[in-house]
Amino acid sequence: MADYDLIIIGSGPAGMTAAIYAVRANLSVLMLDRLAPGGKIINTNEIQNYPGVGTLSGAELAIQMFQHTQQLNVPFDYKTVKAVRIEDGLKYVCCEEDDTVYTAHAVLLCTGTSSRMLGVANEELYIGNGISFCAICDGPACKDKDVVVLGGGNSAVEEAIYLAEVAKTVTVAVRSYLKADPVACDRLRSMKNVVIYEGYDVLDFYGNGRLHGVHLKSKETGAELSVDCAQVFEYIGQLPATECFDALGVLNTAGYVEVDDRMATRVPGIYGAGDCVVKNLRQVITACADGAIAAQEASRYVQSLR
Ligand SMILES: Cc1cc2nc3c(=O)[nH]c(=O)nc-3n(C[C@H](O)[C@H](O)[C@H](O)COP(=O)(O)OP(=O)(O)OC[C@H]3O[C@@H](n4cnc5c(N)ncnc54)[C@H](O)[C@@H]3O)c2cc1C
Missing domain, CATH: 3.50.50.60 (FAD/NAD(P)-binding domain)
Known part of the structure; x- marks a missing residue:
């Protein structure tokens, strides 16, 4: 018996969109993030290319997305995920805080990227x-x-x-x-x-x-x-924030999550979305699109287990 149908790791645009779609597909969902919900856009001055909102501060867009998840009662927990392991098809999401472990039938990896450094003196x-x-x-x-x-x-x-x-x-x-x-x-x-x-x-x-x-x-x-x-x-680029998923065998050599066009990894029940997956365009709108597709696919997977 799993604690949740779907655990979403990362509450940026990809994770929040996935949460909205998953709850509307009747899945029980938990959304985890080590920081405040919103992801990278919290610290973006202006978003000018997200259709329908004109020019909006990144923080405002993040708040609106999070409020949307809260109107749908998506549970959110401040947790830093350190590993995901699988036993008999059940996924164990292991967190740093108090060694908390949550279980789920499906897990969505959407931890985004972190800033690359130059590596020069001082x-x-x-x-x-x-x-x-x-x-x-x-x-x-x-x-x-x-x-x-x-x-x-x-x-x-x-x-x-x-x-x-x-x-x-x-x-x-x-x-x-x-x-x-x-x-x-x-x-x-x-x-x-x-x-x-x-x-x-x-x-x-x-x-x-x-x-x-x-x-x-x-x-x-x-x-x-x-x-x-x-x-x-x-601002010299980004690196995937995916070290904690190393053991799952779903990363490419650069550390990005490899997914198919339904955002499924090669491991049944493990999905990827947003900036942390292999893709060409890393933007809010593509992260949201990935999240929607991944949630729909996770819903299909969970239904198939019932
Ligand atoms: C300076 C800057 C300006 C940008 N401007 C624009 C723009 O104008 N328009 C646009 O469309 N896009 C813009 N982008 C890109 C956009 O921010 C990203 O494409 C988008 O945020 C990706 O969403 P995401 O959900 O995949 O990842 P993120 O937004 O990176 O969210 C990932 C979340 O996962 C969490 N996380 C990471 N590791 C763990 C862990 N181990 N445990 C728990 N939680 C974890 C993080 O705390 C974070 O909240 C900009 C990016 C930057 C850096």
């Missing part, structure tokens, strides 16, 4: 003390200060635009070139307090107990330069 020393991965969290403290954004993808460019409206200057440094949406890149390039260095590696960070700046090196000329700043924001 990076670890200044994390939380001058190096941040969240403009919305630490940007407001940079009013009238010089900041640096590292990276050139959508996240880096969108957050640099936000920071340029708060900080005195924003220096953007990227290994290759800006690869974000052309509209966002044009807007960033047009901002008067923004300097962009394309084709630059980060050598290391410097400071004196607190971060004072970053050393860059041109890949083309080899020229080195120091950029003084109060804060660095790193």
Whole structure:
């Protein structure tokens, strides 16, 4: 006898959408997250590409999604999952807190991704003390200060635009070139307090107990330069947050969950959705779509056991 039909690990857009679909399919559901429900969008300044909502702060969208799950009475528990194991088809979801274990017929893995780090000298020393991965969290403290954004993808460019409206200057440094949406890149390039260095590696960070700046090196000329700043924001990519699922045998060599077009893994009753699965476009709308498909498939699986 399982505690739940379906346990959803991760309450970002993928997990919350799955919860809505699963409850409406009459499954008993538990949603777990190590942090506040909402996932990465809680710390996203603006969402401008989710149909029907226009421009909305990420936190507002997260709250609306969570409220939707609560109108449907989806149970939510603050838990960090450390492993999922299977015995006789029953899934055991093992949590760090008090070694709690929940059982379920089906489990949905939707733990998203976490920020990639550069791995250069002094990076670890200044994390939380001058190096941040969240403009919305630490940007407001940079009013009238010089900041640096590292990276050139959508996240880096969108957050640099936000920071340029708060900080005195924003220096953007990227290994290759800006690869974000052309509209966002044009807007960033047009901002008067923004300097962009394309084709630059980060050598290391410097400071004196607190971060004072970053050393860059041109890949083309080899020229080195120091950029003084109060804060660095790193947006150099993401890594799957899936270590706790290693033993399940559902991850590819890069750590992403391998699923078919119904979001099913090769293990019966284990599904994946959102940023943590192998896919091309990691966005709110694709995470929600994955969650809906996974919940429907989990519902079919649970019905087949009855
Ligand atoms: C800076 C930035 C800006 C972005 N801007 C946009 C945008 O404008 N538009 C857009 O569509 N997308 C945007 N995205 C992408 C979007 O945020 C993601 O695609 C979306 O959040 C993915 O949802 P998810 O549910 O798969 O994962 P996530 O939102 O990452 O949620 C995963 C959840 O799992 C939890 N979790 C992880 N490990 C465990 C564990 N072991 N135990 C329990 N819980 C765990 C985490 O705490 C988290 O709450 C942006 C991303 C970033 C980083």
